[in-house]
Amino acid sequence: MRAVLQRVQRASVTVEGHPTGRIGAGLLAFVAVAEGDGPADLEYVASKIRDVRIFPDAEGRMNRSVADTGGAVLVVSQFTLMGDVRNGRRPGFTAAAAPEVARRTYEALVERLRQSGLPVETGVFQSHMDVELVNDGPVTILLDSRRLF
Secondary structure (H helix, E strand, O other), X not given: OEEEEEEEEEEEEEEOOEEEEEEXXXXXXXXXXXXXXXXXXXHHHHHHHXXXXXXXXXXXXXXXXXXXXXXXXXXXXXXXXHOEOOOOOOOEOOXXXXXXXXXXXXXXXXXXXXXXXXXXXXXXXOOOOEEEEEEEEEEEEEEEOOOOO
């Protein structure tokens, strides 16, 4: 499982002109599910989203998590994070999980984050989405449950 975390002042998702998710300060998490991802991958990414310390403390150091700040998380499915362009110019997506498997895992991740006490909003799985955000910092963190980077 891969995720791109962006610390945001605010973020929102719209599908066909209708808002589906909106948060104030917190994290925007773009998430892709890989073929073969299991419970350990889900737990790794969920714990990182909840506990990664990328928010400033009183001294301005990145020492607080989204949970510590009372922030929210906007989770957006983005299978293109599995795109591989090492061979040619058109991305290959063979590493991505099949849509029905990816949907179940994505929904389980969202539920896991909610169970951890975080306010969570989402986009719409397998939809064309317009995502707006105000990046704070900017701060962007890459996650890969298989620790490839």
